[in-house]
Amino acid sequence: MATPEWIVDAISTPGVIAAKLWLRGGSGSDPLGQRGAHQLLGSTLTRGCGPYDHLQVADLVEGCGAGLRCDTHEDGILISLKCQDSDARRLLPLLGWMLDDPHLSEEQVELERDLSLQALQRQQEDPFHRAHDGWRQLAYGGGPYGHDPLGIAAELETLNAETLHPLARQLARSQGILALSGTIPDGLLTEMQAFPGFSKPATDRDCPGATGLPPIAESNRSERVGLQPLDTEQVVIMLGQPTLPHGHTDDLALRMLQAHLGVGMTSVLFRRLREEHGVAYDVGIHHPARAGAAPFVLHASSSAERAALSLRLLQEAWDDLAHRPLTAQDMTLAAAKIRGQIAHATQTSGQRAERRAQLRALGLPDDYDHTSLERLATLEPEQLRRAAERHLDRPLLSLCGRGAVIDSLAAEWRQGAERSG
Structure with missing residues (x-):
């Protein structure tokens, strides 16, 4: 070696x-x-x-x-x-x-x-x-x-x-x-x-x-819906798009939006889909650290009867990111969640070693997490909104469930996407 x-x-x-x-x-x-x-x-x-x-x-x-x-x-x-x-x-x-x-x-x-x-x-x-x-x-x-x-x-x-x-x-x-x-x-x-x-x-x-980093993913694909028929009682919905490498200038803004949308029981997705409407068995967001274009994906699992409402609520949450700046209270809560995530992820010697190796592999400085925490205090709601406008502008939809159900959901979503431009 x-x-x-x-x-x-x-x-x-x-x-x-x-x-x-x-x-x-x-x-x-x-x-x-x-x-x-x-x-x-x-x-x-x-x-x-x-x-x-x-x-x-x-x-x-x-x-x-x-x-x-x-x-x-x-x-x-x-x-x-x-x-x-x-x-x-x-x-x-x-x-x-x-x-x-x-x-x-x-x-x-x-x-x-x-x-x-x-x-x-x-x-x-x-x-x-x-x-x-x-x-x-x-x-x-x-x-x-x-x-x-x-x-x-x-x-x-x-x-x-x-x-x-x-x-x-x-x-x-x-x-x-x-x-x-x-x-x-x-x-x-x-x-x-x-x-x-x-x-x-x-x-x-x-x-x-x-050693070469993966290229940024294509964002001009004509097909924006993928269907996975499966004989199951539930419907799984995934809505999102490829975004940015870890360490990009706008990456911290997207991580704030991730925390706002999907981290904890105070998150937007949990409150809207679980507490207010009771339409989803499980909700969350997937936004890992990657060397290339990381996925930013909202996901929910629901019953066939409530899948249409679940999808509409996910789409509304997605659209709000670029059109409704977070409140000061939302910003404070999202920042606290990020600080907690970083603290929880460096509790053990194994976690510390893995994060240090990951940062070095991504070409980022050893103190990247520390400087990110300092930057949290400087972020403004409008910066997050503009980041969403730039990088969360063309979501892709994947559905898994019974054929007739997901066909209907896909048709409704396409119509909505055409109306919104």
């Missing part, structure tokens, strides 16, 4: 250390026709590396009472290790071995591939996942964010160990970001930096796909 960019966050913990290794090149970098390849690679990395087979890795990690896992996201692969500080010297080299010498045995690849296919099948039976996949296709098409990190079943079935080896070599040649948080033993950093698995020069130029 190429020498990683190290981040050390020494804090007082009861002898615990968390390590987060972020590798650029997640599912958004899946090769054409191989969607699901990076997720399959990530899940197989923990199944044998360097001098250890899959059983020996498990024995080593579990024998120390530690935790080791690998998660594939759209923008990167995250390897997480949490252990006692006294075991760090034994366990941290695993992260280097997983990239420098992954076994990727055919047997283990097939096992993980079968598990991924089973997970994809379960998702097809879940109306929420069906609606989400439909929205994702509308928004991103065949682009980097156009598929679930698990992949596409038809393409995943064709993947094998031979497919994964070139991707593993790309990851090993690129420079990862390794964040350590917690009780850091004396001399640990020097020893790990000298470990062969962490001391090779990075050659990112050999694998541009692993």
